[in-house]
Amino acid sequence: MTSAVFLSVAIQASLLLILLGLAVALIRLVKGPSLADRVVALDMMTVTIISFCGVYAVFMDEPSFLDVAIVLALVGFLATVALARYAEKRLQDEDADRAALEKEQSDG
DSSP states (O other): HHHHHHHHHHHHHHHHHHHHHHHHHHHHHHHHSSSSHHHHHHHHHHHHHHHHHHHHHHTTTTTTTHHHHHHHHHHHHHHHHHHHHHHHHHHHHHHHHHHHHHHHHHHH
């Protein structure tokens, strides 16, 4: 077995495993059950797609896919930050609603 054949087999196996990881993350994204689970699954899917782009760039000997991976990494980071801010605001709103309800019940 030459090194080129070994590299080709290794790349194809890694692409298959990356797609398997993407499928598992998609299942977690759909099933949930909480917002945090969905955010982590979405982040995992982003990282998996980035790794797929990197391995595919090596497989096809096309470095432009690495540019796609870099852009996707930046977009994924910004999406994670935005979802974290949304989750934080949602928790603060729930706490404020709960405090108002408790105050209303204690007054009445």
